[in-house]
Amino acid sequence: MKKNPTILDIAREAGVSKSTVSRILNNAENVSPGTRKRVLEVMLKHRYRPNFFARGLGGRRTGVVGVVVTDITNPFYSVLVRGIEDVCRVYRYNIYLCNTDGREEEEKIHIDSLMERKVDGVILASTMLTEHSLADLLERDVKLVLVARLPEDHSSFNFVVVDNVMGGYLAAKHLITLGHERIAYIAGPWLSSPNLDRFAGFRRALGEVGLGVDEKDIVQGDFKMESGYLAGMKLAKSLSSRPSAVFAANDAMAVGAKEAFSELGMDVPHDMSVVGFDDIPLGALRCVQLTTVSQSIYDQGAISGKTLIERILHPDKGGIQQIVLPPKLVVRKTCARVPTREKRGERSGT
Amino acid sequence: MKKNPTILDIAREAGVSKSTVSRILNNAENVSPGTRKRVLEVMLKHRYRPNFFARGLGGRRTGVVGVVVTDITNPFYSVLVRGIEDVCRVYRYNIYLCNTDGREEEEKIHIDSLMERKVDGVILASTMLTEHSLADLLERDVKLVLVARLPEDHSSFNFVVVDNVMGGYLAAKHLITLGHERIAYIAGPWLSSPNLDRFAGFRRALGEVGLGVDEKDIVQGDFKMESGYLAGMKLAKSLSSRPSAVFAANDAMAVGAKEAFSELGMDVPHDMSVVGFDDIPLGALRCVQLTTVSQSIYDQGAISGKTLIERILHPDKGGIQQIVLPPKLVVRKTCARVPTREKRGERSGT
DNA sequence: TCCATTTATGGTACCGCTACCATTATAAGC
DNA sequence: GCTTATAATGGTAGCGGTACCATAAATGGA
Known part of the structure; x- marks a missing residue:
């Protein structure tokens, strides 16, 4: 038989009509077991597959x-x-x-x-x-x-x-518990709902303990790693006085920031704690070990x-x-308890 | 007009036949500019899109x-x-x-x-x-x-x-130039042509300078990071005598191996050089800086x-x-010149 | 036994488009 | 002007299915 048998070829060989074959294709009832078996065998024999386009033409589902x-x-x-x-x-x-x-x-x-x-x-x-x-x-x-x-x-x-709000909240809470009082935020585009919501949760957690976010500590990014790196550089270079931790709106930026810090000789987590968001595979890497908010x-x-x-x-x-x-906090190794006041004083004068 | 206009709807409204509209759809010649313009306008007006399935049914290209x-x-x-x-x-x-x-x-x-x-x-x-x-x-x-x-x-x-053979050759050559004489290989599945070819090139480069690969220095992996980690562990733990460098059949395994080495307190590249293959984005990470063979x-x-x-x-x-x-060697920071004979003697007795 | 109902099947008109042939209108050649 | 190309268009038969109606056979209740 030809390479691409049609429903008609099958019908003829099985000695039935197109309709019957069609019924079997769509597992309709009202087909006698004998006929069904016979037709099925012919189909199998010729590796028959109904034509996708002919099916779709009828205006039905396309799969x-x-x-x-x-x-x-x-x-x-x-x-x-x-x-x-x-x-x-x-x-x-x-x-x-x-x-x-x-x-x-x-x-x-x-x-x-x-x-x-x-x-x-x-x-x-x-x-x-x-x-x-x-x-x-x-x-x-x-x-x-x-x-x-x-x-x-x-x-x-x-x-x-x-729940991005919850996620931002979790991240901030974690840092607060570790004693951080000044936490920077590396933002995604403000048009983006995840960024907005994560920031809202972050801010709320801070608010609950009487803290706020200084505008200077919010650095704009675009969710990509490079922008996180740039943001990290910017943050680190405000030498006179800088935050002790940073929450990045996603993992890519968090990793970028971490790299910036390392490159400048800062020790993550002891000089700077970092929290991300997403839990991408990269963050689990042994050389990254990013503490983050997991969103499965x-x-x-x-x-x-x-x-x-x-x-x-x-x-x-x-x-x-x-x-x-629900998001979940994944604690790895980029966050540490904030240094005591004296120690911090030596470093940043805060 | 109805939500999904057909070619007939367009034809009627433009006062022509289906055939003419079809011709225009398939930019056939033999359509007068006036007619073409008129029909095109009607199409545009109704956001007409020809039905994908009706088209495909004719047995033509599906796109x-x-x-x-x-x-x-x-x-x-x-x-x-x-x-x-x-x-x-x-x-x-x-x-x-x-x-x-x-x-x-x-x-x-x-x-x-x-x-x-x-x-x-x-x-x-x-x-x-x-x-x-x-x-x-x-x-x-x-x-x-x-x-x-x-x-x-x-x-x-x-x-x-x-050219995987060439790539393997490049990798080995690089290590040889740095003075390495005993180089391990972390293999992918042997059924896989890239693995086979990379190994062939690797071996050829070694052969050219009179070196060989000891069977003990070939560790089986499966192209995934975890298998590279395991392989690295295995390699590192042969304490009495171990290679000074390792070529992994791909980057994922190379990174895994590198992590194993770091975890065991070895310094990459000074205690162990690592070369990968693929040039995945991860390898460019500042904390990885994997020397590798790029295959764009x-x-x-x-x-x-x-x-x-x-x-x-x-x-x-x-x-x-x-x-x-053609592959290209990308030199980053996971390879170093081999320690002098005396120093190596202290460590591995080779 | 007869008619109503159910079950299994066949027949055919689409679905929207293209390919091909038929038809007309227009231009060109003598 | 008449024939013959050429260009522009219309008509229609599929493509391979599904949906719906028609028919035939089997079942069942009175």
Whole structure:
């Protein structure tokens, strides 16, 4: 028989009609066991696979979802995508991968392309879109799950995030417990909800013990390692008086900062404590040992994948799904008890 | 008009036939400029996008390629995929991403799924398949490009690889120049062509100066960091007499080994020199500074993507494309000149 | 036994697009 | 002016499935 048998070829060889074969493909009832067995055998014999496009043409599910991330090269997203892929596999779903580099324009182009390819749903990690653009998407009846970053008004979307406020709080609390009173913050872009929330939690913890954050101790970064390095340099070089600890809005920047400190001959943690956020694999490296706030990235991927596909498979079952995961403090070796007042005095005059 | 206009809707509104609209979609000639403009305007007005499935049903190109990697979480593959994705974007191609975890069975399942979805081509990174299974694929007229790892007989496939033999040679040469005479090798799986070739080059360089590799100095790993750590431990603990340098078949293992050495109080590079292979971002970290052999992973991705799509777009133009990229030694800070004979004598008795 | 109901199957009209052929309008050649 | 290319368009049959209706056979209750 020809290389790519069609449903008609199978039907003919099994001596039934296309309809019957179609029924078997879709495990409909009302097919006698004998017929089913016979047809199945013919299918197996010819390695028959129904044509994906012919199926999709009917306007039904395609078994494909789109995954839009900032940059797969970033370990945060690669772990996330891995989580998504793993659950997709069990549902026999495929994923289209798209990188945006954080550019809204790219994101829109990719989404258009995904729509054109009639994906059943889309997972948007760290979306740059406003709730307005997103709502637009929903109207074109694509299932949608947001991960890691939310638009301002996210009340009507499915999402999976960590409790960033809680995470920031945990980080600050840890440093406070170690006696730190002046803690710097290496920020991500202020448009980004994770940055905003982490800072809010951080500030709250400080506020609870009567501390505050001086504006001088907030250094702007962009979530990338290099910006953390630069921020670390800046912080370290304010020699007359500097903080004894720093909380970075993510691990990449925390590692960058730590490198800056080491390079300047400072000892982490004794001269400067560092806390990050994310718990990327790199932080666990024996030469890094970063104390950080873990947000189980893989789980977020897996959960968002599962949420999306369940929503696709059972569109009417259940309303909006909004999942907020608890963060967890992971204590490694970049934080130390603050030096006694005298010792600190010798060094920084604070 | 309805949410998803069809070619017929556009045709009607523009006062032409489906055929004419179809011609314009496929930029065929034989359409008068006036008509073309009018139809284009109607399309734009309704944000018309031709239905992907209806198009694919005709048995033509789908604009999708499959990318099969071992594990996207591994920085080698995420950089590779990024390279692929970037060129796909300019061709307006989408990619399906698949992870196999290096399991042949998974790889086959994924490939079947890709075939079913009628991808125009497939990029197989580090394939576990034999030339036999691969040839099978070619017969189903899928365009194929292999990256990073080749089956034994690869004469009939398109591929993009680095010159691994040359890379191994470069690494060894560097160590030899620094005076090392006993160099250990942390191996990847012996079924893997990169491992085999790197070892071959390594051995050749040693042979050229009359040196050899003792079997005791070859430690088995699996390309993952943990196995490198274990290997490093094993190497370091042969206290009576140990090599002065180690070449690891990839960076992940090199970093793992380095960590083991540091943990045991050895000083890298002065007690032990380490060279890796790949040049993953992690190696550039200030606290790692791994001397390694760079194989421009991103470029490999970009080149393999371009090769694949060009092959799809112009199937008859040109034969098999086999690209072997030159590796480059990247000297950072994990190698030192070998201690003088007396000093080494104190330590290891060699 | 007969009619109603259920169960198993066949027939066919789409889904939205492209390929190919048919048709017309226009230009060119003599 | 009439024939013959050439350009611009329309008409329609698939591509390989699914959905829905029709039919035939089997079952069952009165």
